[in-house]
Amino acid sequence: MSEVLTMVMPTLLSEEALQKVPRREREEYLKRVIVQTIKNNPEGVTLQMLRERLKLIGVRTLAKYLQILKYTNQIYTRNIGPTILYLPNSQLMHPAFERTFSLTDKELKVSLLKNRLGEQVFIQEERKDKYDRHIGAGILIPKDAFPAFIRFLRDACNNMGAT
Amino acid sequence: MPSWPYLLRSGKRLVLPSLFVRPSTAGEAEIVYKMFSDYPNETDQIAGFVSSMKDWPTLAPILSDNVPRIKPDTEYFKQKIRVIDPDIHILFTGFKIAKRALMEVPLDNTTLGDITIPGVMGPVPFKRMVEAAIGEVESNKAQNYADRFYSHIGCITHSIEKFQIDNNMDIIIGNYVPITSLSLATRQIEELRHLTRDSIEMFRGVFTTASRVKDFMAMIAVNANILASDHSEEIVELAANCGADHLGLKLLNFDDKDPARASAVLRFIEDLRSIFDEQKKSTPIHLFNVMSEFAYAAFCHGATSGFAPLATIPELHFDPNNPVSPELKGRYYHPIDLTYDTYEELCAKTQTNNFALPCSCPTCRDYGTVIRAVLRWPSLRKEHWIFDKNEEMGEIRAVPSSTLNIHLKDKFARSQATSYLPYFDYMYPYIEV
Numbered sequence: 283m284s285e286v287l288t289m290v291m292p293t294l295l296s297e298e299a300l301q302k303v304p305r306r307e308r309e310e311y312l313k314r315v316i317v318q319t320i321k322n323n324p325e326g327v328t329l330q331m332l333r334e335r336l337k338l339i340g341v342r343t344l345a346k347y348l349q350i351l352k353y354t355n356q357i358y359t360r361n362i363g364p365t366i367l368y369l370p371n372s373q374l375m376h377p378a379f380e381r382t383f384s385l386t387d388k389e390l391k392v393s394l395l396k397n398r399l400g401e402q403v404f405i406q407e408e409r410k411d412k413y414d415r416h417i418g419a420g421i422l423i424p425k426d427a428f429p430a431f432i433r434f435l436r437d438a439c440n441n442m443g444a445t
Numbered sequence: 446m447p448s449w450p451y452l453l454r455s456g457k458r459l460v461l462p463s464l465f466v467r468p469s470t471a472g473e474a475e476i477v478y479k480m481f482s483d484y485p486n487e488t489d490q491i492a493g494f495v496s497s498m499k500d501w502p503t504l505a506p507i508l509s510d511n512v513p514r515i516k517p518d519t520e521y522f523k524q525k526i527r528v529i530d531p532d533i534h535i536l537f538t539g540f541k542i543a544k545r546a547l548m549e550v551p552l553d554n555t556t557l558g559d560i561t562i563p564g565v566m567g568p569v570p571f572k573r574m575v576e577a578a579i580g581e582v583e584s585n586k587a588q589n590y591a592d593r594f595y596s597h598i599g600c601i602t603h604s605i606e607k608f609q610i611d612n613n614m615d616i617i618i619g620n621y622v623p624i625t626s627l628s629l630a631t632r633q634i635e636e637l638r639h640l641t642r643d644s645i646e647m648f649r650g651v652f653t654t655a656s657r658v659k660d661f662m663a664m665i666a667v668n669a670n671i672l673a674s675d676h677s678e679e680i681v682e683l684a685a686n687c688g689a690d691h692l693g694l695k696l697l698n699f700d701d702k703d704p705a706r707a708s709a710v711l712r713f714i715e716d717l718r719s720i721f722d723e724q725k726k727s728t729p730i731h732l733f734n735v736m737s738e739f740a741y742a743a744f745c746h747g748a749t750s751g752f753a754p755l756a757t758i759p760e761l762h763f764d765p766n767n768p769v770s771p772e773l774k775g776r777y778y779h780p781i782d783l784t785y786d787t788y789e790e791l792c793a794k795t796q797t798n799n800f801a802l803p804c805s806c807p808t809c810r811d812y813g814t815v816i817r818a819v820l821r822w823p824s825l826r827k828e829h830w831i832f833d834k835n836e837e838m839g840e841i842r843a844v845p846s847s848t849l850n851i852h853l854k855d856k857f858a859r860s861q862a863t864s865y866l867p868y869f870d871y872m873y874p875y876i877e878v
Contacts, residue, residue, distance in 0.1 A: 293650075412655065
């Protein structure tokens with residue numbers, strides 16, 4: 283229990299500096315801080331714990347960001363009684379397994395991760411501008427099923443070509 | 446001195462030790478642009494240029510790579526390292542005109558001075574606080590400035606970093622406050638620590654794309670006499686553990702002819718470099734606001750580069766024993782005596798030799814004599830200075846790092862700038878990798 287209470291926190295911007303960051307960049311920054319906090323505490327954190335430590339973010343905003351992070355597969359949740367525990371979804375197996383596919387205005391990043399369900403191929407959308415990168419939706423595919431998924435995509439592509 | 450080039454994230458090479466030039470007017474910017482573009486072989490030892498943020502709107506039409514040109518920039522000019530110095534210490538220690546110029550720096554749709562900060566009756570522009578500070582009485586000035594500014598200075602961190610990124614600088618300098626007063630040093634160091642941490646977090650956490658292709662420099666602006674006090678250790682600790690890619694040391698109120706202060710500065714640099722060595726970090730230490738000759742001395746004590754104004758004494762040389770020259774014509778750098786001579790002094794020195802200029806750089810070669818040179822004196826002496834500094838940097842780089850001080854001592858012993866000689870008694874044992 284004491285280990286959970288002593289959370290490892292990332293460095294945070296001061297409130298006065300953060301106030302002057304434009305809204306969109308601020309949102310991205312705060313989401314990144316939440317993800318980093320959860321990654322620093324792989325045993326999991328609760329909303330209450332985050333709220334106490336991340337005073338820069340209001341509780342409703344925090345809950346909203348957690349939902350976004352969950353749906354973009356950057357974190358996952360586990361229910362322990364009435365408490366929701368937020369856990370880091372992934373541990374990168376090796377940076378060498380990371381590949382990037384460039385589309386017109388965004389990139390699809392493919393990486394090999396390991397989480398509670400085993401090795402997973404993670405495909406995530408990422409947009410970059412001059413200043414910052416914006417993480418978009420992501421899907422997780424078990425590594426074993428990945429070849430079948432590729433065959434499925436090829437068939438789908440061939441069918442589209444045929445029509 | 447490490448003999449390998451320090452590779453910046455932008456892909457450019459910072460060859461150590463290095464010297465940067467600091468143009469401050471449009472005329473100087475034109476000289477720098479012309480020299481870097483037209484004389485690649487004669488300026489290849491100069492690493493690049495730095496501009497004050499308040500001067501950049503004037504210099505940008507000449508030096509910025511965002512400006513479309515009929516004749517494109519040469520590849521050689523593009524390889525020069527570019528830096529904008531935010532010069533935030535001006536808000537605390539600068540002249541009124543400089544403070545106001547800094548407030549007028551254009552940002553996206555506004556100016557730096559128009560950034561709002563919380564006021565008693567609602568948001569007020571930052572420049573109003575600066576104006577109020579300008580008008581206040583002198584007594585206890587440092588304390589008043591700290592009370593007034595410290596709670597709001599963090600508001601401009603995002604804007605000054607974005608300004609540098611927008612202008613394609615290779616090294617981004619963070620926000621800072623100067624350490625100016627012994628009585629307030631503890632508070633000023635604490636505020637600097639806080640701002641440096643914020644600036645790094647802003648750069649790496651908010652400007653994530655930019656932080657992959659640009660380096661970050663933490664700036665420590667300090668009154669030189671504080672480096673001779675007990676606070677020196679605290680500042681070394683702050684500088685060594687801030688985690689920036691580069692460290693800038695800006696000396697305020699510094700006269701390099703004062704041996705006590707100069708020794709304190711050099712000792713500070715040695716201490717800092719030895720901590721970096723212990724930490725196995727090759728963080729470059731850049732010296733701002735110094736004469737290039739003092740930068741050479743600092744190379745022997747652990748510093749890796751100097752940023753010097755073009756053929757003038759540094760902007761913030763407040764020492765009354767070394768006032769700004771009243772000479773309108775400006776001074777000519779004598780390459781043998783290593784002195785900055787007035788036109789009359791140079792005439793006296795060269796009279797016995799038919800007024801022949803004591804230099805063989807391309808500019809001096811074209812004009813030949815002091816009498817002919819007077820027609821283009823302001824630009825001639827600056828071009829000549831760049832050529833000479835380039836040559837001197839070439840000599841410094843050609844010498845093995847272990848004997849650099851001996852080489853420089855020989856050179857200065859043959860000159861009239863003998864006041865620098867004591868600084869060459871020591872050579873920092875650089876680790877060769």
